[in-house]
Amino acid sequence: MPDRLRVEVAGRQLEISNLDKVLYPRAGFTKGEVLDYYTRIAPLLLPYLAGRPLTRTRYPNGVDELGFFEKNAPAGTPEWVRTVRLPVPGSSRNREKIDFIVVEELATVVWLANLAALELHTPQWRVDAEGRALDPDQLVVDLDPGPPAGLPECYEVALILRERLAADGLRPAAKTSGKKGMQLVVPLPGDESADEVSGYAKAVAEELAKAHPKLVVAKMAKQLRPGKVFIDWSQNNAFKTTIAPYSLRAGPAPTVSAPLSWSEVEAGELTAAGLTPSVVLDRVASRGDLLQGGE
Structure with missing residues (x-):
């Protein structure tokens, strides 16, 4: 060639x-x-x-x-x-x-x-046709496990977080990070600033850290994280970015930031290593885009 x-x-x-x-x-x-x-x-x-x-x-x-x-x-x-x-x-x-x-x-x-x-x-925001930054159209929380916690603990926190967000009328979708953690993605109408969205995410994270102190941490300090899941609310800062759905990740083997169904989160069996490009292509061919309600 x-x-x-x-x-x-x-x-x-x-x-x-x-x-x-x-x-x-x-x-x-x-x-x-x-x-x-x-x-x-x-x-x-x-x-x-x-x-x-x-x-x-x-x-x-x-x-x-x-x-x-x-x-x-x-x-x-x-x-x-x-x-x-x-x-x-x-x-x-x-x-x-x-x-x-x-x-x-x-x-x-x-x-x-x-x-x-x-x-x-x-x-978490887009630009308009003239290239001007708009208010965020999604809220993202990153679930980052501190060893020995891993993806199973993230699944557990994701279910708690889903219930908490639902109480405010929000409907999150789930995806893996492609590495050790995962993210929840919540569509927004785009009528609040990044500071307002970030402030809300921080308040929810702190509330859950208080309610589940053995499982959840809301502060970034690494010494607080072992065995717990850090709810990284700061992903909503206007100058921060998150791995895009379906992006590859760099690691020993190619893995994908793959959307999940809530039944898969509840089962807690999928691993990041198992969500390879070929597996993800097969998943979308048969099930559509799980971030958009496909199944």
Whole structure:
């Protein structure tokens, strides 16, 4: 196979390269397989990326080598890729604003996958047609277990949290983080600020930490976490991002941030390692998008 190929993706011309390069060495999972997964999952992935400034984690030399976060549009970004210029308080390079990529089409997904952008992270808000930031349209809580706690304890906390959110008329959906924890995602009408949403999530986390002190912690201090699940309410800060649904994760083997049904959360049997790209593609083919009520 040639090192470089010119391809057409939904009317866009782009170049892909090194498809045989192994990006997950311990699993033998290649760049070509990454491209195949992202191309096939794109119909479900794209709605979760559309309108959201994207942060990528790239691993051009594979997951066993050091990757890097990338917020700005890199040199050579095709002119047809949508970008928006937004402020970045606390930039490590002292830049007031950055040109972010916003993924709106399949060709952009393929282009990013070719750059070994394995992980796709998004904020809880979108930009409008003029590139102005809107109020958040979702609330996300990250459930982060402190060893020896793991995903089973996250499932337990997720059920408690679902009941608490339901008391306020909210209907969360669940997904794995693709690694050790999981997230609950709650759609919002988009009429409250990030500070208001974050404040609500913090209050709920603190309430549950008080009610379940042996299982839940609401403070970030690592010394408080062993054997408990940290409800990370801070994911709703306007400048924070969360792994997108259906994104790959970098690890010994390729895993996916996979939506779950509540019956699966109740059963508590699924593991992050078992939710591989092929498994997730089979799940969506037979069950649809579980974040949107598919089953």
